[in-house]
Structure formats: structure tokens, C-alpha cells
Amino acid sequence: MKFIIRAMYLTALLTFSSWAQQVSLDRVAVIVDQGVILESEIEALVADVRRNAQNNDQQLPADRVLRTQAIERLILKNLQMQMAERMGIQVSDPQLEQTIANIAQGEGMNVPQLRDELSKEGMSYDDYREDVREELIIGEVRRANVRRRIYITPQEIDALVKLMDEQGAEQAEYQLGHILIGLPSEPAEDVIEDARSRAEKVIKLLNDGSDFARIAITSSSGSEALEGGDMGWLNINSMPTLFAEAVQGKDKGELIGPIRSGAGFHILKIKDTRGIEKVTVEEVNARHILIKPSIILSEDKAKEMLVKFRQQVIDGEAEFAALAKEHSDDPGSALKGGNLGWADPNMYVPAFKEALANLEPGEYSKPIRSSHGWHLIQLEDRRIDDATDKRKEDKASQLIYNRKFKEESEAWIREMRDAAYIEVL
Known part of the structure; x- marks a missing residue:
């Protein structure tokens, strides 16, 4: 009987010890307004970035820098998910499954094959489903809040149509890399000069042969930082006006910047260019x-x-x-x-x-x-x-909308971030 009681005591002690260890590992790392970010969320995102970097044979910065970028990404996601809850935005399971089926089809697979691929990469299907659900919700929150900030005048459409006629600008697409040395909403002069100095140091490092993606992950405040600053393919008329003016006449591989905007100092790299066939x-x-x-x-x-x-x-x-x-x-x-x-x-x-x-x-x-x-x-x-020709005005309107949506999205996120209560524990 004593042996049984002793065994039960040891089992309870070990169970409590394991529970205490689990709690200590999965602690609250950041307070974000009415929500929190757990240590496990940060570790999971960092692990995901490391896995992608390894698959792409890409170098990563120091752990501290990578953790800081991961925390910032999670803060923005948390704020947007809190807003979605207040707005009552949800994604149903049928809508989610249809979206995943479309993603799989776009990759030339069916859903079971997608599950197998995720398993090979060490990611559970349930986690993937929730990631997709969050992306859909965040996209809807962003559209709902940013759309009302956008106004397109007939004069803007006419001007772009004229530009497209004169320059054939709709033929050009650029694959851009982007690094942003960010500034707060109302920066002091010494803060601006410090950011300018850091941007010039980044340019020097890149000119000396440093890897653009690694520098972006290390130094960029842009929303594409964890993707190595990759903005993907952009039509010259759908990218921010500041970027469109800077890239015209530039060749593949060229570095551009620093370019000052309200968000900070931008550094661009033209990774590739391509034309568009007539539709x-x-x-x-x-x-x-x-x-x-x-x-x-x-x-x-x-x-x-x-x-x-x-x-x-x-x-x-x-x-x-x-x-x-x-x-x-x-x-x-x-x-x-x-x-x-x-x-x-x-x-x-x-x-x-x-x-x-x-x-x-x-x-x-x-x-x-x-x-x-x-x-x-x-x-x-x-x-x-x-x-x-037939859809030129519609295309011009859509291009202007896309450009303004990106610009206003960055401004909206920055304003939301500045107004939030954030405490890193």
C-alpha cells in the first residue's frame, strides 16, 4: 500500500513538474491591446522562417534580429485579428475548404496531395488551415478599413490612360526587392538623420556584395521583410508612385535609393524585368x-x-x-x-x-x-x-486602386500600430 501511495506521489510530482515546465516555455511574451502573443507563437514563426530559408538556401541574420522581426509581424497580425473580432468578420469552414482547394489546384495538386506536401515540410494540415483562415480574415479586415480611404478621380484615370498611350507603360513589369528603414509618424530631425545614415550604410553593404534578402530580414521595417524584401512582380502603374518614378529607365540588378517617404527611407533592387503580351x-x-x-x-x-x-x-x-x-x-x-x-x-x-x-x-x-x-x-x-483598348479605362482605374490600396494599407497599419498599447515582457 505504501508503495502504491509513493508511486502516486511521484507520478503527481512528475506531472506537476512537466506542467510547470510547459507553462514556463509557453509564457506570454507580448501584450497587444486586449490580446497577447505567446512565446510558442514567436518560436513557431521563427522556425517557419528558418525552414523556408533552408529550403531556399538563404542566409539568416542573428537570432535576436530574427526574433524582433517575428514579434513585429505577430503584433500586426494580432491587432488585425482583434479588429476582425470587433467587426464580426469570420470565415466559414466551407469557404475555407474551397479556398484551400483553389490553392492546391493552383499548385497542380488536389487537397490530399497538398496535405502530403505539408507533412513532408513538417507542418500539420490543421495548422495550415488556421493560417489560411487568418490570412482570409486579415485580408477582409484590411479591405474593409482601407477601401474607404481610397478615392480615384476621373482626372487620375484620364492621366494614366494618356501615359499608357504615350509610353506603353502597361507593357513593363518589375520584380522588386524592397528594404525600408522606417520612421515613426512624427520623427524628430535627429531620428531622421539616424535613419538616413543607416539607409546609406545598407546601400554600401549591398554595393559591396552583401545578400539583399539577408539585409532585408535584418534591417527592413517593410511588410515583406521576412520574405527577404521580395515585392513580387509589379506593373509600373500598380507600384507606389515614388517607386514607379525611380525604376523607370533602370536595368535589372540596379540598386535604387535611399528614397525618402513618410514611412522612412526606401532601398529598391530591380531583381528582374519582363513585358506583357497584348491581351x-x-x-x-x-x-x-x-x-x-x-x-x-x-x-x-x-x-x-x-x-x-x-x-x-x-x-x-x-x-x-x-x-x-x-x-x-x-x-x-x-x-x-x-x-x-x-x-x-x-x-x-x-x-x-x-x-x-x-x-x-x-x-x-x-x-x-x-x-x-x-x-x-x-x-x-x-x-x-x-x-x-476596350478595357483601358477599367485597367487604369484598377491599377490606380491597387497602388493607392498598398500605400493606404501601409499608412493604416502604421497608424493602428502607433495607437496600440504594446508591451514586450
Whole structure:
């Protein structure tokens, strides 16, 4: 009996000791407003960066520097997740699974294959799912808060369209590396000079052959720091205006900077350049008659009506336009004799798009069922349209939006960070 009691005591002691050790390892490392960052989160992010660096044969800075960058990344994520909770933003499991399926498809895999790849890299699928969920939530928070800060004037669009016409700027894309020596919101003069001096030292190190990605991880305050400063491929009109002016006329491999902005001093490296092929799209000009089944009109009866209309038109007994005006349940096109005008077929629902793909100009479809009801379709013509010219204004608007969104995102994050209560324990 004494032996049993002693064994139970030792077991309890060991269990308490293990629990105490676990608590000491997974302590609160940072207080972020109403939330906290645990030591385990920092270690997990640092381990992930190390794993990616090893896979890419990339050197990393000292542990202290890497930890500081990881903490800053987690602070920003924590602040945005707290805002998402206040805004009630959530991502459902079906939406999450669909996103992961799309990611896997983009990599040429299915979800089970993606799980296997994650396992080989030492990452659990459950952790990956939650990372994707957080990215979706953070993206929605950012869009919701930044979108209302953006205003695009017609004059801006006109000016960009003119620039695109004159310079063909839409043809140029740059793969940029970015290092930001950051400044606070209202810096003193000595703080500015210190940042300028550090930026010039970084330029000297890079000119002397230091690795750009390693310096970015070590020194950059930019949002891409842990990715080695890689901004990816950017159209010259979608990057910040400051960068667009700086990279024009520069060649692959060139270093640019330091460039001063409100955020600090920027150093850029043109890692590569490429052009864009002219974009064309096939458009179709079609018309249709839509009959919607109802309590009064059955599915079979609706289909039979269109079979009858089709034969009448083919036999010359009726005009398609007249039938559409009299019978079509699509009010937008009925008044125009069923005409839908020139359009990209991808804008139509799948069944309608598929029917158009199988028609020759002038041909009538058999009645087809879509989510809207039963359709009789005539393809009037096809054409290859120069999408570059047709969509120039839309493209200019989107490019300006993307540029302003990036600029305003950085400003919004900086303001949120400055207003937050942060305590590193």
C-alpha cells in the first residue's frame, strides 16, 4: 500500500513538474491591446522562417534580429485579428475548404496531395488551415478599413490612360526587392538623420556584395521583410508612385535609393524585368428568349414553348425579335428583341456559356436550362476584341486602386500600430 501511495506521489510530482515546465516555455511574451502573443507563437514563426530559408538556401541574420522581426509581424497580425473580432468578420469552414482547394489546384495538386506536401515540410494540415483562415480574415479586415480611404478621380484615370498611350507603360513589369528603414509618424530631425545614415550604410553593404534578402530580414521595417524584401512582380502603374518614378529607365540588378517617404527611407533592387503580351478576348453577340417555369407554367411546358418558337423562326413563320418582345421573361433584353449585345461569354452562367460555345453564327440552340430558366439562344456573331483598348479605362482605374490600396494599407497599419498599447515582457 505504501508503495502504491509513493508511486502516486511521484507520478503527481512528475506531472506537476512537466506542467510547470510547459507553462514556463509557453509564457506570454507580448501584450497587444486586449490580446497577447505567446512565446510558442514567436518560436513557431521563427522556425517557419528558418525552414523556408533552408529550403531556399538563404542566409539568416542573428537570432535576436530574427526574433524582433517575428514579434513585429505577430503584433500586426494580432491587432488585425482583434479588429476582425470587433467587426464580426469570420470565415466559414466551407469557404475555407474551397479556398484551400483553389490553392492546391493552383499548385497542380488536389487537397490530399497538398496535405502530403505539408507533412513532408513538417507542418500539420490543421495548422495550415488556421493560417489560411487568418490570412482570409486579415485580408477582409484590411479591405474593409482601407477601401474607404481610397478615392480615384476621373482626372487620375484620364492621366494614366494618356501615359499608357504615350509610353506603353502597361507593357513593363518589375520584380522588386524592397528594404525600408522606417520612421515613426512624427520623427524628430535627429531620428531622421539616424535613419538616413543607416539607409546609406545598407546601400554600401549591398554595393559591396552583401545578400539583399539577408539585409532585408535584418534591417527592413517593410511588410515583406521576412520574405527577404521580395515585392513580387509589379506593373509600373500598380507600384507606389515614388517607386514607379525611380525604376523607370533602370536595368535589372540596379540598386535604387535611399528614397525618402513618410514611412522612412526606401532601398529598391530591380531583381528582374519582363513585358506583357497584348491581351485579346473573344466576344459574342447573342440574343435569347427566356421562359421561367412557375406554379402555373411547368418545366415541360416552358421547354415545349421554346421548341415551338425555334421551329417557327427556322420555318420563317415568326420573327425572333417579335417572339422575344412578347414572351421573354428577361425584361432587360426583351424590349430589344432579346438582344444581349457584344459581351465576353465568361460573364454568362455556365449552361448559357456552354450553349454559345457549341453554336455557329446564325445558328439557334435547342432549349437549354440554366439557373434562370429555359433559354432559346441565337448566336449572331463572334469577334476577337482588343481587350487592351476596350478595357483601358477599367485597367487604369484598377491599377490606380491597387497602388493607392498598398500605400493606404501601409499608412493604416502604421497608424493602428502607433495607437496600440504594446508591451514586450
